[in-house]
Amino acid sequence: MTKPAGTPRKQPEPRRRVKPKYSETRQSQSHGSPTLHLSPTLRNDLGGGNIPSPHAGSIWPTPSESSAARTTQSASESARSFYLGSTSYASVFAEEHPIPDSLWDQPTKDMSATPSVNSRTTGSRHCQMGVAISIVSKLAPFSLFDDLVKMYFEQNRASVFVGTLIIPALPQLSIDLEQLSSQSGNDSCAAYVNMTRNTIAPLKVSATMAAADFHTLFTGQNLRWETLGLVMSISGSIAQFTPPDDPIFALPNGERIDKEAFIEDLIHACNDCISLCQVHGAVNDIMIWMMYSNLLVMSAFYGDNYHGVWRRMGDCISALYAAGIHCEENSVEPLFLREARRRIYSSIYRCDKTLATFYGRPPMMSNKYSDRPQPLDLNDDILATSDQERIERALSKLDSAGWDTEGNIWPVSWVKMRGHISEFKEGFLEQSLAGNKDGDIADKLQKVFTDCRLWWESVPTHLRYDLYDEDVAWSTLKPGIALRMVTGYLDYLHLEFQMQRILRRQTQTAVPALLEISMKLLSTVLVFNKQRNQTYHIQRHYPWIILFYCLPSAGVLALELRRCTLENVPLPSTVSRADLIRNLSVLISCLESVILPGDGNHRLCSELNKMLALVLDEVLNYQPTADPKVSSQGSGLDGLGTGFFDMPGFDGEPIPTESEDFLNWLDNANWNNTYLF
Numbered sequence: 001m002t003k004p005a006g007t008p009r010k011q012p013e014p015r016r017r018v019k020p021k022y023s024e025t026r027q028s029q030s031h032g033s034p035t036l037h038l039s040p041t042l043r044n045d046l047g048g049g050n051i052p053s054p055h056a057g058s059i060w061p062t063p064s065e066s067s068a069a070r071t072t073q074s075a076s077e078s079a080r081s082f083y084l085g086s087t088s089y090a091s092v093f094a095e096e097h098p099i100p101d102s103l104w105d106q107p108t109k110d111m112s113a114t115p116s117v118n119s120r121t122t123g124s125r126h127c128q129m130g131v132a133i134s135i136v137s138k139l140a141p142f143s144l145f146d147d148l149v150k151m152y153f154e155q156n157r158a159s160v161f162v163g164t165l166i167i168p169a170l171p172q173l174s175i176d177l178e179q180l181s182s183q184s185g186n187d188s189c190a191a192y193v194n195m196t197r198n199t200i201a202p203l204k205v206s207a208t209m210a211a212a213d214f215h216t217l218f219t220g221q222n223l224r225w226e227t228l229g230l231v232m233s234i235s236g237s238i239a240q241f242t243p244p245d246d247p248i249f250a251l252p253n254g255e256r257i258d259k260e261a262f263i264e265d266l267i268h269a270c271n272d273c274i275s276l277c278q279v280h281g282a283v284n285d286i287m288i289w290m291m292y293s294n295l296l297v298m299s300a301f302y303g304d305n306y307h308g309v310w311r312r313m314g315d316c317i318s319a320l321y322a323a324g325i326h327c328e329e330n331s332v333e334p335l336f337l338r339e340a341r342r343r344i345y346s347s348i349y350r351c352d353k354t355l356a357t358f359y360g361r362p363p364m365m366s367n368k369y370s371d372r373p374q375p376l377d378l379n380d381d382i383l384a385t386s387d388q389e390r391i392e393r394a395l396s397k398l399d400s401a402g403w404d405t406e407g408n409i410w411p412v413s414w415v416k417m418r419g420h421i422s423e424f425k426e427g428f429l430e431q432s433l434a435g436n437k438d439g440d441i442a443d444k445l446q447k448v449f450t451d452c453r454l455w456w457e458s459v460p461t462h463l464r465y466d467l468y469d470e471d472v473a474w475s476t477l478k479p480g481i482a483l484r485m486v487t488g489y490l491d492y493l494h495l496e497f498q499m500q501r502i503l504r505r506q507t508q509t510a511v512p513a514l515l516e517i518s519m520k521l522l523s524t525v526l527v528f529n530k531q532r533n534q535t536y537h538i539q540r541h542y543p544w545i546i547l548f549y550c551l552p553s554a555g556v557l558a559l560e561l562r563r564c565t566l567e568n569v570p571l572p573s574t575v576s577r578a579d580l581i582r583n584l585s586v587l588i589s590c591l592e593s594v595i596l597p598g599d600g601n602h603r604l605c606s607e608l609n610k611m612l613a614l615v616l617d618e619v620l621n622y623q624p625t626a627d628p629k630v631s632s633q634g635s636g637l638d639g640l641g642t643g644f645f646d647m648p649g650f651d652g653e654p655i656p657t658e659s660e661d662f663l664n665w666l667d668n669a670n671w672n673n674t675y676l677f
Helices: 027-031 040-045 075-079 129-138 142-155 163-182 185-200 211-217 225-240 259-279 285-302 307-322 335-359 380-384 388-396 411-432 441-458 470-476 479-506 508-530 542-567 577-594 602-620 628-633 659-668
Strands: 059-061 126-128
Touching: 129 163, 129 185, 129 225, 129 259, 142 163, 142 225, 163 185, 163 211, 163 225, 163 335, 163 380, 185 225, 185 259, 211 335, 211 380, 225 259, 225 285, 259 285, 285 307, 285 335, 307 335, 335 380, 335 411, 380 388, 411 441, 411 479, 441 479, 470 479, 470 508, 479 508, 479 542, 508 542, 508 577, 542 577, 542 602, 577 602
Parallel strands: none
Antiparallel strands: 059 126
């Protein structure tokens, strides 16, 4: 605006060419561009002659009041999909009489009104046609997603989702998507409107519904946007643990799917589904499953430092509370739905505690406000059966804590185990994030740890890795089960490690116990160094396990080893100097080999590997000086070149030399592409 009149506008620089996404090279291009507005060609395909303005074709309305296909469901019935607890505005009216329908009403003014054809505003009143076309086009060919979802439940030994509730929906979904893809013009618009109407409506499950019929509530004529989002997020999750050269990424036309582009496309399409559901106030089980799965895929793809992961965690918790899934008392639920809700509650609760520990932020969920217990240790097939006698036999084989008593290991076994450990993590986080407000932190932490240890001793022996011989566990059990067993045990050890860190801040007498638990974590994780020949799916889990459970403990051990070496004092009797040096050497070697090409943690592992190597080099090359004063003033590493603590940190600050200061620095370092799940 400050240039003289007539000055030519600077031409924009040409955009760099981007490799086409998998969805742009498929035969499904005829479904339209993934942009928000329709191309002129596509508007013609949708019946451009009936569209009075260029903007009318780019939007599709939500169900209008005058729609002939509108259901007879009232607004109050729709609002009842939201949970109102005992302190809510309506609770006082329910003490003696049922709550009047008027008190359930949501502010629905203009929510379902058809927008003007000239309206360009996006928001709660309408959505854009291009978004719908983009979502549906991502699911072609559906045979790929059918295979991925089935593969997910075959390989995932700790799935939060009940596979027998999702897999039966796939045949009908294939039919639904084929019909959507074959429609055009007003028929296509009407189909998307109907899906939006279904998304707005509550997902009502009667107490007598059979598990085999559950999928009919979100497929076929009841198809919802969250259904498509769930399929995409589950597919993206298993794709992350599948090698890029796997035959599943080969399309029928001979082309291959770019794995990373495929996952990123699914993340964005699933985000669109979530936005549609949130815009229209949808809250139901399928939506919560979709958002939680989307959270895990994003954390793996972008890293846990990505703020979108934290935001999505809040979305999951908000929807879970709004649906009332945290409350089980007085709920009338069939067995399959009750257990599915216990699993998702337990998993989101655990994820909240994991992220709270990772970020050092207060958790967003508290078990004090929930009566939803941990899930029963049952196989998915039991939840899907309608044979009541079979169900009763399975329930009779559980102990008082809900564990299987016949030595069976189900996917839900690990969900249940880690959910229980997270309950103790909540007690630890209360003390860890409370600062110096409580004077008896040590006593409270000791109680938490004592209760956790007693619980761990009550866990069935066939699920406890510490009761197995290392070689027996990996040779007699399936690799996926052995991996989950190690992870559960590490989760238990890591809780003690974090508590010992807090106690170390209170007193030096906690150092021996901190070193002992650190050594135990390190030696347990190093079992993966012997499992380099496992499948891609198993190896893909190694980096995050090493990063989360091993590197902090290795940092404590390395720095304590260095301190004792420079001060010429022995290590506490809880650790052996020779074993410590040997394990640190193995870890350094392990980090160079277990990170698969293209893994998002490659840079982080490389940098931390350099740090550990420099510390170990300083210790091994240390030559004590003859003058004790010189030894006490310097590192005694004259002529050895740059040492570990001469290295600048990632933000230019020097790296702290005390073990606890180093851990705090490590916690607050700005790592990118870290992977926690």
